[in-house]
Amino acid sequence: MHIVCCVKQVPDTAQVKIDPETNTLIRSGVESICNPYDLVAVEVGVQLAEKHGGKVTVISMGPPQADSALRDCLSLGATEAILLSDRAFAGADTLATSYTLATTISKISSVEPVDLVICGKQAIDGDTAQTGPGIATRLGFNQFTYVAEIINVDSANGTIKIRRETETGSEIIEGKMPALLTVELELAAPRYASLPHLVRALREDVKVWGAANIDSAPERLGLKGSPTSVKVIFAPPVRKGGTVFDGGGDQVKAAGDFLKNFLEKEPALLKEIFTDHKG
Amino acid sequence: MMPKNSKGKEVAEIIPDKCIGCQLCVAECPVGVINMVNGVAKIDAEGCIGCGKCRDVCPVESVLFEKPSKKKPAAPKPVSGPAEKYSGIAVFIEVQNSHGAEVAWELIGKARELAGKLDTRVFGFLLGAGVKPIADEAIAYGCDAVYMMDTDSLRQYLPKVYGKALADMCDYVKPEILLLGATHLGRDLSSVVSTILQTGLTADCTGLDIDPASHLLMMTRPTFGGNIMATILCRDHRPQMSTVRPKVMKMPVKDATRKGEINTLDFKPYVGDLPRILEFIPKTLEGGADITHAPVLVVVGKGACDSRALPLLEELAGMLGGTIACSRAVVETGLLPYTRQVGQTGKTVAPKIYIGVGVSGAVQHLAGIQGSQKIIAINTDRNAPLVQIADYAIIGDYQQIVPELIKGFKSIIKK
Numbered sequence: 001m002h003i004v005c006c007v008k009q010v011p012d013t014a015q016v017k018i019d020p021e022t023n024t025l026i027r028s029g030v031e032s033i034c035n036p037y038d039l040v041a042v043e044v045g046v047q048l049a050e051k052h053g054g055k056v057t058v059i060s061m062g063p064p065q066a067d068s069a070l071r072d073c074l075s076l077g078a079t080e081a082i083l084l085s086d087r088a089f090a091g092a093d094t095l096a097t098s099y100t101l102a103t104t105i106s107k108i109s110s111v112e113p114v115d116l117v118i119c120g121k122q123a124i125d126g127d128t129a130q131t132g133p134g135i136a137t138r139l140g141f142n143q144f145t146y147v148a149e150i151i152n153v154d155s156a157n158g159t160i161k162i163r164r165e166t167e168t169g170s171e172i173i174e175g176k177m178p179a180l181l182t183v184e185l186e187l188a189a190p191r192y193a194s195l196p197h198l199v200r201a202l203r204e205d206v207k208v209w210g211a212a213n214i215d216s217a218p219e220r221l222g223l224k225g226s227p228t229s230v231k232v233i234f235a236p237p238v239r240k241g242g243t244v245f246d247g248g249g250d251q252v253k254a255a256g257d258f259l260k261n262f263l264e265k266e267p268a269l270l271k272e273i274f275t276d277h278k279g
Numbered sequence: 280m281m282p283k284n285s286k287g288k289e290v291a292e293i294i295p296d297k298c299i300g301c302q303l304c305v306a307e308c309p310v311g312v313i314n315m316v317n318g319v320a321k322i323d324a325e326g327c328i329g330c331g332k333c334r335d336v337c338p339v340e341s342v343l344f345e346k347p348s349k350k351k352p353a354a355p356k357p358v359s360g361p362a363e364k365y366s367g368i369a370v371f372i373e374v375q376n377s378h379g380a381e382v383a384w385e386l387i388g389k390a391r392e393l394a395g396k397l398d399t400r401v402f403g404f405l406l407g408a409g410v411k412p413i414a415d416e417a418i419a420y421g422c423d424a425v426y427m428m429d430t431d432s433l434r435q436y437l438p439k440v441y442g443k444a445l446a447d448m449c450d451y452v453k454p455e456i457l458l459l460g461a462t463h464l465g466r467d468l469s470s471v472v473s474t475i476l477q478t479g480l481t482a483d484c485t486g487l488d489i490d491p492a493s494h495l496l497m498m499t500r501p502t503f504g505g506n507i508m509a510t511i512l513c514r515d516h517r518p519q520m521s522t523v524r525p526k527v528m529k530m531p532v533k534d535a536t537r538k539g540e541i542n543t544l545d546f547k548p549y550v551g552d553l554p555r556i557l558e559f560i561p562k563t564l565e566g567g568a569d570i571t572h573a574p575v576l577v578v579v580g581k582g583a584c585d586s587r588a589l590p591l592l593e594e595l596a597g598m599l600g601g602t603i604a605c606s607r608a609v610v611e612t613g614l615l616p617y618t619r620q621v622g623q624t625g626k627t628v629a630p631k632i633y634i635g636v637g638v639s640g641a642v643q644h645l646a647g648i649q650g651s652q653k654i655i656a657i658n659t660d661r662n663a664p665l666v667q668i669a670d671y672a673i674i675g676d677y678q679q680i681v682p683e684l685i686k687g688f689k690s691i692i693k694k
Binding site: 223 | 302308442463467508510562599649653691
């Protein structure tokens with residue numbers, strides 16, 4: 001089996017904030033990490049390759065520093081890593097990103113046919129969940145999003161059976177490979193890298209490909225290939241704290257004070273809650 | 280004074296704190312001397328030719344460059360070419376358990392408001408099998424017309440089949456805007472359709488409005504885990520596509536006397552091999568109580584992460600018609616499953632009442648609860664971040680406080 005995993009280097013979003021006074025980003029101390037959902041994708045890919053034989057190729061589009069995210073993936077046991085880094089890719093929205101990644105996968109597949117593409121459900125910086133389905137649509141692959149369990153991979157017949165989450169439940173679905181999966185966090189826990197893998201991840205070459213390596217149309221890459229653009233950014237409305245009840249150290253009193261105040265201030269909300277509940 | 284390089288050339292400089300890492304300048308620089316360093320654009324002063332193009336494209340004025348712009352500030356560009364042929368606002372009506380999904384009605388309400396500003400019509404786009412009654416309902420909620428494909432082939436959702444059908448519908452009706460609910464299905468389908476139509480898609484918007492000057496749809500969404508809001512435009516491609524989470528927009532009033540046309544379009548099947556859905560397992564209340572739909576959430580934090588505490592907290596949630604959720608730390612101990620996790624890597628919730636019990640309120644957690652109507656915090660630490668933003672905070676041990684609350688709410692129910 002040949003499995004391609006798509007990963008993204010993201011800022012640790014918990015640390016990115018906006019200064020509400022100046023409307024600028026506060027970045028001091030913000031680290032870049034490999035998107036947590038994508039690490040699950042790589043772990044799943046490596047497990048499948050271990051079980052069925054084959055290899056895992058990890059690809060990422062980003063600046064040269066995204067190299068470190070790919071090395072994290074190598075330390076989990078990925079076979080090969082390719083970094084897509086080119087000025088022509090810069091400024092890409094999800095449409096241009098899925099074009100670049102799909103074109104890359106076609107290129108990889110022309111040398112070693114790809115059976116499965118695995119992506120994280122979404123990236124934690126953008127949260128769009130758009131790139132995976134975009135890639136599948138471009139490649140004409142069957143797509144299975146929100147995969148919670150891989151039930152069976154039948155490499156002889158070239159089919160895969162999975163369980164995926166839907167809004168109202170979950171479904172067991174089977175389809176032909178090549179296919180693209182986007183995975184939930186619960187599907188697997190990324191392993192702790194072993195020392196030999198860590199050493200290998202440091203030494204291994206990460207290939208760097210540019211626009212010229214992937215037979216791409218320049219007008220569909222990066223900024224030029226992106227229909228959407230950011231008009232403005234701003235800080236989200238801040239929730240201001242309300243009343244603090246400490247009962248002067250008496251906890252029972254604190255609870256009582258709260259209840260009294262809550263009843264006075266929120267009669268409509270309480271009525272809604274209790275009517276909803278009874279209804 | 281502008282900085283100069285060693286050749287004496289006045290060069291542009293990027294203020295790192297202002298840069299949002301969008302890379303527009305990297306793409307724009309004619310000599311290719313802007314690189315991303317630690318997520319921020321940096322200009323190599325030696326190679327800079329001082330043309331100022333980076334300043335012109337920067338959306339956040341992070342480029343220091345004092346020479347006058349060669350480019351006149353672009354007047355809002357009138358939409359050119361094919362975009363003129365597109366008009367009307369379409370809402371995709373998702374079918375859940377043989378009913379129209381609530382989020383579709385919410386979006387029709389919003390679409391009506393936007394249609395007023397654009398002086399245009401609202402369309403419902405409906406795919407399914409035996410869905411005529413849902414089309415009638417869509418009119419009652421505010422559609423001027425419903426376009427429908429009603430066939431057995433659309434009974435189940437398959438991305439390739441639905442993607443082609445909805446893209447065909449867009450090609451036929453040519454709406455300028457297409458809105459979908461950001462449900463599992465909506466997020467999946469919207470990406471397929473935007474890829475087929477080669478247009479822009481903005482996911483999970485919390486605000487939609489029309490820019491009065493350009494008549495473009497302004498799509499506002501949280502990004503960076505909810506720490507930043509961004510307003511996004513899709514200038515030259517149509518339809519302008521956006522998904523919106525359930526419960527973000529207000530439910531419109533249903534008016535059964537409203538009139539509208541219902542048009543049935545031909546369904547052209549997808550040609551090729553398709554996956555087969557072998558089994559569907561509906562959500563059960565016990566295992567997978569949906570924390571995103573519960574009106575009240577009692578959220579277990581590290582400070583209350585004790586199996587002996589659960590019955591007490593469940594009692595509190597139960598009497599308010601709510602359910603139990605938790606922070607990531609609690610999932611990591613194995614006390615509660617991942618499906619109950621609130622926050623950046625869990626679920627975004629917007630209950631009427633959020634009660635955090637022993638939840639300290641890490642940024643990742645707070646990012647997932649911003650939409651809550653009222654937040655109540657119970658914590659021994661009055662400096663905990665959740666206490667700082669809570670509408671009501673009760674300081675003390677939950678084992679003492681929660682029984683008091685249960686007693687209190689019981690007496691209210693009796694009344």
